[in-house]
Amino acid sequence: MPVKTENAEQLSRADREARGKDAQAVAPLESNAEFTPGPSRDPVGLLLEQEKTRVPELLPVRHGRMLVSPFTFYRGAALPMAADLATTPTSGLRVQLCGDAHLSNFGAFASPARRLVFDVNDFDETLPGPFEWDVKRLAASLAVAGRENGFTAKARRKIILAGAESYRTAMRAFAEQPFLAVWYAHLDVEDAIAQFRSQMKKKRVKATEKMVAKAHTEDSTKALRKLTTQANGQRRIISDPPLIEPVEQLFPDVRVDAIYKLLREVLGKYQRTLQSDRKHLLEQFTLVQVARKVVGVGSVGTRCWIALMDAGDGTEPLFLQPKEAQASALAAYCGRSPYASHGERVVAGQLLMQAESDIFLGWTHVTGPDGVDRDYYVRQLKDWKFSFPIEQMIPSGMAAYAQMCGWSLARAHARSGDRITLASYLGGSDQFAQAIADFAETYADQNDRDYAAFQAAAKDGRVQTTTDI
Structure with a gap:
């Protein structure tokens, strides 16, 4: 198991609750507010060191995207924050961390039952670690985004408290439920809209419902129309360097048939990581073309691909997204992963x-044309995926969104950690939430300073950037 809970389920409830109280002695609830930047902090240096294994020609794109605002910088700065969190008090209560739980890494997507669900949706940095780190990363992102949206300090605090309290109260509710009930719990988007309808203005409700309806069209068929064109009777991925580049263009000195022989072998290895019914499903599709595609902010520079598959005569598409998985930003502070890949x-x-996860979620290993071994995970490119537009949120909307994120994060942690011990640590008051809100604003101040340092590094040439892509 990725997270060892020392047979928590075999302990009595009283013993598990006592562990939570003991953890309060190690890290009092008010200590979650603490953060003092170290004198030798070098966030820019950490980011540049992290990038040494990434695609060099894509790094200016990453830097340009991070320079857009303090919030986009924050999205790309999971590693500097991990280093900072490692200096803060921790309770010793471990869970499976997302590792990059900022508010843009939550979103909606299709469940296998074809319902639109809301959940954490980015796991590049996932590792077991202190539960507080995910909560603090989420809370600080609310502070940074709230500032960018022009919210007052009072409004931002209400938003952060809404998210942190949602986490605490959800965890305490999960502590009273059977573990199987926790395991099956999920957040249905349409149910959430109904729940928050009374807190939203009528036009916001309509706008949200419109986004939900649009999400149902975000699938491989739409991606086919957007990303491909007909050429000589075949569907071909449209080249748009450096954002989208077919493999034939990336490796012009390698024979095309040799490239695709390797790609089919790689897909075969990935296919073996799927459960049998999904392996059968994937076998109905054949590979058409592969291209490298730039995605996100923090992920830019990692090797990310799109693979066009088809199960018919060009009318039954499936886009898979193999994405390079490098060492987690948490690894230096939480320990190495137990997985070789x-x-x-x-x-x-x-x-x-x-x-609920993508039915095509799997992993593979690739030895590239450069002879370097790399790990990848694979998922669908489009399956009703959509993110709420953070920059368009008003305070009440962001507060409702923060509650959804807090609940989802608590449910994720309750699956991997000891929910009864966590609930006992969090307690019955809002003391934890108040401390987290204090931390969030303190760290947002630090993020502003780090963003300014990043801007200065771009200006003096230490960081190469392009802002026109």
Whole structure:
């Protein structure tokens, strides 16, 4: 198991609750507010060191995206924050961490039952670690995003408290439920809209419902129309360097048939990581074309691909997204992964934390044309995926969103950690939430300073950037 709870289920409830109280002695609830930056902090240096294994020509794109705002910088700065969190008090209560639980790494996607569900949806950094780290990463992101949206300090605090209190009260509720009930719990998007309808203005309700309806169209068929064109009677991925580049263009000195022979072998290895029914499903599709595609902010520079598959005569598409999995940003501070493959690490963490996961989620290993071994995980590119537009949120909308994120994160942690011990530590008052809100604003101040340092590094040439892509 990725997270060892020392046979918590065999302990009495009283013993598990006592562990939570003991953890309060190690890290009092008010200590969650603490953060003092170390004198030798070098966030820019950490980011540049992290990038040494990434695609060099894509790094200016990453830097340009991080320079857009303090919030986009925050999205790309999981590693500096992990280093900072390692200096803060921790309770010793471990769970499977997302590792990068900022509010843009939550979103909606299709469940296998074809319902739109809301959950954590990014696991590149997942590892077991102190539960507080995910909560603090989420809370600080609310503070940073709230500032960017022009919210007052009072409004931001209400939003952060809403998220932190949602986490605490959800964990205490999960502590009273059978473990199987916790395991099956999920957040249905349409149910959530109904729940928060009274807190939202009528036009916001309509806008949200419109986004939900649009999400149902975000699938491989739409991606086919957007990303491909007809050429000589075949569907071909549209080249848009450096954002999208077919493999034939990336490796012009390698024979095309040799490239695709390797790619089919790689897909075969990935296919073996799927459960049998999904393996059968994937066998109905044949590989058409592969391209490298730039995605996200923090992920730019890792090797990410899109693979166009088809099960018919060009009318039954499936887009898979193999994405490189490198060492977690948490590894230096939480310990190495128990998995030999970082692709398997990501998949195992996702399956443990998510209520329902992509049916094509799997992993593989690739020796590239450059002779370097790399780990990948694979999922669908489009399956009703959508993210709420953070920049368009008003305070009440962001507060409702924070509650959804807090609940989802608590449910994810309750699956992997000892929910009864965690609930006991969190307690029956809002003391934990108040401390987290204090931390969030303190860290948002630090993020502003780090963003300014990153801007200065771009100006003096230490960081190469391009902002026109």
